[in-house]
Amino acid sequence: MLAGLIFAQDEAEDRPDRLIATLPFAGATLIEHHARQLVNAGAAQIIVVANQLPPDLLGALSRVARLGVAVDTVRSAGEAAAKLHPLSRVLMLADGLVATDKMVAALAKEGGDALLVVTGDGTGDLERLGGNMAWAGIARLQAQRVVEVAALPRDYNMQSALVRVAEQAGALHLVLPEGSERAGHGLARGELALGIRGRQMLSALFAGRRNWIDRWIFAPAGCLALPPLVDRGIAATAVAGGTVILAVIAAALLLRGFGGAGTMLAMVATVFASVGVALGMLRGERRVARWLRMGVTAVPLVSTLLLGWSLWGERGHEGSIVAAVFLAILTLLGERAMTQPRDTWWGSPPAYLLVILPTALLGLAELGIGAASLYAAATLALAIEDLREQP
Incomplete structure (x- = not known):
């Protein structure tokens, strides 16, 4: 069993009245962020080490309990050892740590004692381990280590x-x-340093994206929308709800023959979904993020099919629905054939919808669907060729 160990002892340097663990972070508090990361990594129990239990910490702990894990508060290693199963693996996060989900998950794997370390001279306030090495804030421990510390004199830092x-x-x-x-x-x-770390994490969510629609559409939208969403504590589920509402309105407009407005609203819903994916990853709402990621693909596909259906019913052109179905098939095959991140100019469902958008606004949606189909065919061909070249 995996148990999480969180520390809520140190006061913020710039907020002496607050514990670092209760400072706002990622739309909640730092301790809630830690708890979400531990739960996502597989923790079934969370132990919080705290010298005092102020109201803001108690409130945060009550919200942590809603994550479906057992939450215990202790003051010492002896109390912590009493709460742990002897065969538990303990995943410990340092007080005031900001870490990515990837690093927490990496240390949560099966194995013996392990310390995440950083090398170099610029280790700052990190716990020195000797030589040119310092502890980087995450440790995987056997439960026996907590028992050993409990046997030490009481004037230690746990x-x-x-x-x-x-x-x-x-x-x-x-x-x-x-x-x-x-x-x-x-x-x-402190609160200022935590805000800086938070903004760095936001930037990292969009760093390294090569595909053009990610880089020029989704990343700017996310960088613009995420900070106010995080500051106001908006959950990814709320963004998911907005996405659904926009997608339903877009579908209604498309079926009523308003191709331009419906396609525009479908594109907005897709951007909403992409922002929700990033928000869900930041807040640890992985299930919502997975559904929204599916929405980034599904909304453009369904909207294109509805547009083709509407054009067929309105103008009697069977070619419109046939082209839309052909585009959907090419898109699904292309998504299936991709085994690595997209190159810069490769297509994607949102990219195809964006190709269709200007022609739909001009009343020439058939041309847009045709152009998007050619784009999807070229992307599929490149993906298959890339697949063949792999060993």
């Missing part, structure tokens, strides 16, 4: 002692990947 005991037991060192600190990984000792 977090530091656990790291030291694991190091003395020969814990495996996993080096923090290059670029993780630019993506926000590190310790934050």
Whole structure:
């Protein structure tokens, strides 16, 4: 069984009245963000080490309990050891840590003691391990390590002692990947530093995207919309609800013959869904993010089919619905054939809808569907050729 160990002891440097763990982060509090990451990594129990239980921490813990895991608060290693199953793996997150889901999941795997470490001179406030190495804030421990720390004198720092005991037991060192600190990984000792880390994480969500519609449409929309959504604590489920409403209105417009307006609204719904995917990943709402990711594909496909159907009923051109169905088939085959990230100019369902949009606004949607079909055919051919070249 995997158990999560979170620390809520240190006060914020720029907010002496607040614990770092209760500072706002990713639309909630830092401790809620930690809890979501641990639950997504497979934790069935969360133990919170706290010297005091102020109202804001109690409120955060009550919200953590809604994630469906057992939540226990302790003051010492002895109390923590009493709560743990002897065969548990303990995934420990440092007080004030900002980490990516990927790094938390990497340490949550089966195995013995392991410490995430960083090398170099610029380790700052990180726990030094000797030489040119420091602890990077995540540790996988055997439950026995907590028992060993419980036997130490009471004037120890529990977090530091656990790291030291694991190091003395020969814990495996996993080096923090290059670029993780630019993506926000590190310790934050105050509200200002936590805000900076949060903005770095937001930027990292869109970094490295090569495909043109991701880079020029979805990334700018996300960078514009995510900060106010996060600041106001808007959940990804709310964005998903907005996406559904927009998609339904778009479908109604398309079926009523308003091709231009319906296609435009369908594109807006697709952008909404892409923003929701990023928000869901940031807030740890992975299930919602998965559904929204499906929506980024489904909304353009269904909208194109409805547009073709509407044109067929309105003008009697069978070619419109045939072309729309052909485009849908090419799109699905192309998505199936892709085994790696898209190259810059490869197509995607939102890209095909964006090709159709200007022609739909001009009343020439048949031309747009035809052009999008050629684009989808070229993308499928490139994807198949790329697949053949793989060993």
